[in-house]
Amino acid sequence: MEATIHRKGLINWWLLGALGAATVAVARYAHSAAGLVGAVFLGLGFLVAAVSYLQMRLEERERLEQMEFDELKKRAGSASLFAEQAVDTFPARRAREQFGRFFVPVFAMVLLLAEGVAVYLLWQHLSNDLPAPPERGTVAMALYGLFALLAFQFGKYSAVLARLQAHRLLRPQASYLLLGALLSLVSALVEVAAWAGYPGVDLVVARLLVVVLGLVALESLLRLVFEIYRPRVKGQAALPLYESRLLGLLSQPGGLITTAAQALDYQFGFKVSETWFYRFLEQALARLVLIQLAVVLVSTMFVVIEPGEQGLLERFGRPAAGQAVLDPGLHLKLPWPISRVYRYQTDRIQSFTIGVAHDEHEDDHDTHGSPAPTASERVMIWSKPHHAKEEFNLLVASRTQDATNRLALEQTVPVNLLAVNIPVQYQVSNLRDFAYQHVNGGELLERLAYGEVTRYLVSVDLDDIMAAGRQQAAEDLRARIQARADEFEIGVTILFVGLHEIHPPVKVAPDFERVIGALQERAATNLFARGYAATNVPVAKGQAARKLNEALAYQTRVTAVAEGAAGRFTNQMAAAQASPEVYRLRTYLDTLSRSIGSSRKYVLVPTNVQDVVTLNLEDKLRPDLLDVPVPVPRN
Amino acid sequence: MKRNTLTLLTGGVVLLIFVAMLFGYQVRKTESAVVTTFGKYSSTRSEPGLYFRLPWPIQSVHRFDNRTRNFAKKYEQTTTRDGRILMIEVYLGWRVTDPRIFLERFGGDLDRAESNLEILLRAAQNSVVGQHPLSDFISTNADELKFDDIETEMLAAIKPRAAANSGIEVVLLGIKQIGLPESITTKVFERMKAEREQLVKQFQGEGAAEAIRIRSEADYERDKILAEAERRATVIKGQADAASAAALKTFEQDPELAVFLLKLNALEQSLKERATLILDTKTPPFDLLKGQPELPAKTR
Numbered sequence: 001m002e003a004t005i006h007r008k009g010l011i012n013w014w015l016l017g018a019l020g021a022a023t024v025a026v027a028r029y030a031h032s033a034a035g036l037v038g039a040v041f042l043g044l045g046f047l048v049a050a051v052s053y054l055q056m057r058l059e060e061r062e063r064l065e066q067m068e069f070d071e072l073k074k075r076a077g078s079a080s081l082f083a084e085q086a087v088d089t090f091p092a093r094r095a096r097e098q099f100g101r102f103f104v105p106v107f108a109m110v111l112l113l114a115e116g117v118a119v120y121l122l123w124q125h126l127s128n129d130l131p132a133p134p135e136r137g138t139v140a141m142a143l144y145g146l147f148a149l150l151a152f153q154f155g156k157y158s159a160v161l162a163r164l165q166a167h168r169l170l171r172p173q174a175s176y177l178l179l180g181a182l183l184s185l186v187s188a189l190v191e192v193a194a195w196a197g198y199p200g201v202d203l204v205v206a207r208l209l210v211v212v213l214g215l216v217a218l219e220s221l222l223r224l225v226f227e228i229y230r231p232r233v234k235g236q237a238a239l240p241l242y243e244s245r246l247l248g249l250l251s252q253p254g255g256l257i258t259t260a261a262q263a264l265d266y267q268f269g270f271k272v273s274e275t276w277f278y279r280f281l282e283q284a285l286a287r288l289v290l291i292q293l294a295v296v297l298v299s300t301m302f303v304v305i306e307p308g309e310q311g312l313l314e315r316f317g318r319p320a321a322g323q324a325v326l327d328p329g330l331h332l333k334l335p336w337p338i339s340r341v342y343r344y345q346t347d348r349i350q351s352f353t354i355g356v357a358h359d360e361h362e363d364d365h366d367t368h369g370s371p372a373p374t375a376s377e378r379v380m381i382w383s384k385p386h387h388a389k390e391e392f393n394l395l396v397a398s399r400t401q402d403a404t405n406r407l408a409l410e411q412t413v414p415v416n417l418l419a420v421n422i423p424v425q426y427q428v429s430n431l432r433d434f435a436y437q438h439v440n441g442g443e444l445l446e447r448l449a450y451g452e453v454t455r456y457l458v459s460v461d462l463d464d465i466m467a468a469g470r471q472q473a474a475e476d477l478r479a480r481i482q483a484r485a486d487e488f489e490i491g492v493t494i495l496f497v498g499l500h501e502i503h504p505p506v507k508v509a510p511d512f513e514r515v516i517g518a519l520q521e522r523a524a525t526n527l528f529a530r531g532y533a534a535t536n537v538p539v540a541k542g543q544a545a546r547k548l549n550e551a552l553a554y555q556t557r558v559t560a561v562a563e564g565a566a567g568r569f570t571n572q573m574a575a576a577q578a579s580p581e582v583y584r585l586r587t588y589l590d591t592l593s594r595s596i597g598s599s600r601k602y603v604l605v606p607t608n609v610q611d612v613v614t615l616n617l618e619d620k621l622r623p624d625l626l627d628v629p630v631p632v633p634r635n
Numbered sequence: 636m637k638r639n640t641l642t643l644l645t646g647g648v649v650l651l652i653f654v655a656m657l658f659g660y661q662v663r664k665t666e667s668a669v670v671t672t673f674g675k676y677s678s679t680r681s682e683p684g685l686y687f688r689l690p691w692p693i694q695s696v697h698r699f700d701n702r703t704r705n706f707a708k709k710y711e712q713t714t715t716r717d718g719r720i721l722m723i724e725v726y727l728g729w730r731v732t733d734p735r736i737f738l739e740r741f742g743g744d745l746d747r748a749e750s751n752l753e754i755l756l757r758a759a760q761n762s763v764v765g766q767h768p769l770s771d772f773i774s775t776n777a778d779e780l781k782f783d784d785i786e787t788e789m790l791a792a793i794k795p796r797a798a799a800n801s802g803i804e805v806v807l808l809g810i811k812q813i814g815l816p817e818s819i820t821t822k823v824f825e826r827m828k829a830e831r832e833q834l835v836k837q838f839q840g841e842g843a844a845e846a847i848r849i850r851s852e853a854d855y856e857r858d859k860i861l862a863e864a865e866r867r868a869t870v871i872k873g874q875a876d877a878a879s880a881a882a883l884k885t886f887e888q889d890p891e892l893a894v895f896l897l898k899l900n901a902l903e904q905s906l907k908e909r910a911t912l913i914l915d916t917k918t919p920p921f922d923l924l925k926g927q928p929e930l931p932a933k934t935r
Contacts, residue, residue: 193673197675198672198673198674198675199674200671200673200674200675201673201674201692203674204673204674204692205692208692286641286644286645286646287641287645289645289649290641290644290645290648293645293648293649293652314663314664314683316661316683316684316685317661317662317663317664317666317683317684317685318664318683318684319664319683337655337661392812392814393814393820394812394814395773395813395814395815397773397774397775398775415773415815415823416823416827417815417820417823417824417827435665436664436665436702437702437703438702438703438704438705438728439700439702439703439704439705440704440705443705444703444705444726444728447705447707447726447809447811448809450811450812451726451809451810451811451812454810454811454812454813455780455782455810458772458773458774458780458813459773459774459775459776459777459780460775461775488703488728488807504827505824507824508824508827508828508831511827511828511831511832511835512831514831514832514835515831515834515835515838517835518834518835518836518837518838518839518842519838521838521839521842522838522839522841522842522845523842524842525839525842525843525845525846526842526845526846526849528846529845529846529847529848529849529850529853530849532849532850532853533849533850533852533853533856534853536853536854536856536857537853537856537857537860539857540856540857540858540860540861541860543860543861543864544860544861544863544864544865545864546864547861547864547865547867547868548864548867548868548871550868551867551868551869551870551871551872551875552871554871554872554875555871555872555874555875555878556875557875558872558875558876558878558879559875559878559879561879562878562879562880562881562882562883563879563882565882566882566883566884566885566886567885569885569886569888569889569892569893569896570885570888572892572896573888573889573892576889576892584895585919587895587896587899588899588919589919589920591899591900591902591903592902592920594903595902595903595906595907596906596910596912599906599909599910599911599912600909600910600911600912601911601912601913601914602911602912602913602914603913603914603915603916603921603924604913604914604915604916605915605916605924605925606915606916615913617911
């Protein structure tokens with residue numbers, strides 16, 4: 001009997017291997033995607049069956065060892081001989097324990113890895129796969145049928161045997177055999193569908209099976225995690241870690257609920273299914289679910305549109321007649337999924353900027369939690385980029401290019417460049433158009449606006465738009481963008497177009513600033529000259545007045561002096577007549593004494609007229625120390 | 636019994652929901668749907684509403700947004716008819732008009748459809764731009780611009796090609812931006828700098844010229860004032876000289892004495908400054924150095 005059990009395990013193992021190999025061959029022959037996925041399942045089953053078989057053999061050896069031990073114990077008639085059960089006394093048990101403790105968890109992890117890799121590779125393979133031609137479908141159909149029959153017979157037989165606790169290790173093998181039978185049957189049906197003219201079914205089924213394999217892998221992962229926390233109950237046999245509960249549904253009696261309850265009991269280590277809560281839940285579950293469903297359905301009949309929002313009400317996908325657009329407030333509607341509401345923030349002012357590269361996250365950072373700008377960041381000048389984002393330079397016409405020497409200018413680039421950051425603000429004004437005409441109306445509006453700005457700039461002169469034309473340009477642009485938005489029924493109103501950030505590109509901005517500087521310099525030079533004029537003319541007037549006054553003074557002086565001299569002469573004449581010689585001598589001597597008093601005088605007293613007198617009349621250029629007059633001491 | 640009825644009712648409701656989800660589907664106003672049975676085309680639903688279907692995987696419903704969607708081609712370099720290099724970015728709006736053909740041609744993949752449209756758009760764009768000179772794209776005279784014509788030509792070129800066997804209609808097309816390649820942009824910058832430099836020199840020159848004009852006018856005004864003053868002063872001095880000459884008649888009464896006194900005055904004036912005199916004893920009063928003159932006999 002016991003020999004039959006592990007022979008059965010061996011047969012199952014080999015059968016799974018053989019079926020897997022045969023399925024691969026048939027799948028390749030018939031180019032069957034579903035068959036290929038089925039073969040992968042059978043391959044995994046082959047690995048599980050091998051480990052299961054090994055465990056069976058180890059448990060069998062342990063059981064024989066225990067029997068021998070019991071036999072020896074009876075013959076010896078005394079327990080004292082085996083009172084101390086040394087470790088070496090039960091090598092088979094120790095081997096089985098070591099197997100369960102180390103090999104099985106490692107194998108379970110390897111199995112999880114293999115399942116994950118298989119899911120990834122199969123999905124990649126199927127995404128490039130094409131439906132197979134149905135020419136070889138008949139042979140494949142027959143072979144898959146045969147495989148299904150074989151696997152079902154052996155699987156069902158093993159599943160029945162596995163109900164016995166001693167044969168529980170047959171259950172993983174039985175599960176995979178029954179799964180193999182099911183997959184072979186599905187593969188055969190897929191071939192039937194292909195033969196009937198539906199080759200696409202193969203890929204659909206294959207993808208579905210890959211999803212199932214993914215679920216199995218997920219379950220393996222959860223099983224490994226839960227195994228760590230599972231309480232060990234003495235006397236309770238541990239379920240094989242590599243056995244899938246999901247696939248076990250195929251080989252275990254009872255339904256899903258029973259299997260789930262057993263799984264809970266096993267996981268928590270006590271009878272969860274016997275607690276009052278579980279029983280209450282079991283009794284009231286249907287009522288609770290029904291109430292919950294009713295509450296959910298009723299709650300979908302009320303809709304609250306928030307301030308600033310509008311909603312589109314649709315009934316079976318059609319705009320609801322008479323109330324297609326819902327304004328803020330409470331509204332009643334038919335329950336989901338009959339009526340649905342789509343909300344839009346129509347009152348919110350939305351904006352975008354033309355001329356700056358997009359960074360969707362930056363706006364969030366700007367408004368939420370970003371540090372306050374520093375002093376240098378608050379100052380915006382042309383020669384430094386205004387935005388961290390990239391700024392585009394747009395083409396602008398140049399009036400100089402329309403000059404007469406156009407032919408010569410053809411050799412150069414007849415354009416200017418302008419850095420433009422134009423904020424555009426808009427609001428949804430016609431929700432139906434906004435929601436139903438375009439997938440992304442905001443994006444289209446931005447592109448239309450960008451195009452209009454481009455079109456506008458290439459027709460205006462750089463200096464015009466930089467100067468007084470800016471206000472008019474902003475209004476023109478707003479009107480043109482609005483016209484384009486209306487033309488394509490975007491359903492928005494353009495509120496504002498700002499041209500305040502329009503300036504020369506950063507690289508040439510310093511040169512533009514120099515021009516402004518030159519204008520100031522011109523004004524300054526002008527003012528300096530006016531200052532010169534303002535000084536010189538009055539000074540000249542003053543000098544002229546002085547000249548006149550000097551002349552008048554001269555006139556007065558000369559006249560007075562002449563009159564004085566004449567009066568004096570009359571008196572002198574009288575004196576001279578009184579004593580002509582004495583008066584003349586006296587006058588002469590008076591004058592001489594007054595005149596030569598401070599002069600250097602040499603008086604020659606010649607005694608010998610033959611002598612030659614030589615005098616050095618040179619003046620010293622620099623006086624000697626002795627020539628410096630000593631200051632008179634103060635008393 | 637009651638419990639079984641409730642359970643059955645609950646099960647029935649849940650089953651109804653599942654059945655409704657499995658056997659029904661909605662098509663929105665913004666959608667079109669293609670139904671396939673085991674991958675084979677069955678029907679197209681373009682009107683919004685609730686429709687019946689067989690559950691997956693027997694029938695699949697492929698939904699397509701029938702609204703206009705837009706995308707922009709890459710900013711690309713091209714040449715105009717007069718051989719000028721231009722960067723241009725064009726946007727395009729399109730929508731699915733025949734969902735069945737769209738599904739068959741592109742597998743319902745919007746990205747693939749837009750890739751296909753981008754190829755067509757590039758061809759149309761390069762072809763049309765190559766037929767126009769640069770002056771059609773940029774001019775201060777708005778009447779010379781041919782943006783509308785260029786966009787219409789591009790749309791006309793791409794529309795039939797896109798519509799042919801792809802289930803797509805190109806609804807709109809526009810030029811988003813035009814520009815210049817980096818190398819030419821650098822040259823434009825240099826030219827713009829030169830223009831500004833010219834303006835700087837011009838303004839500096841104008842300033843200097845104006846200053847010279849103002850200064851020279853001021854100098855002229857000054858000289859004019861001074862000259863006038865000089866003229867009037869000279870006249871006044873002449874009048875003074877004439878008036879003083881009248882006093883000279885007094886000196887005519889004794890010309891010899893007048894000359895003597897004038898000489899004495901001139902002598903005094905000339906000896907005021909530093910002077911060195913070499914005198915002999917003949918010059919009075921130094922003749923006293925030769926000896927005391929004898930007194931007359933009467934005095935003695």
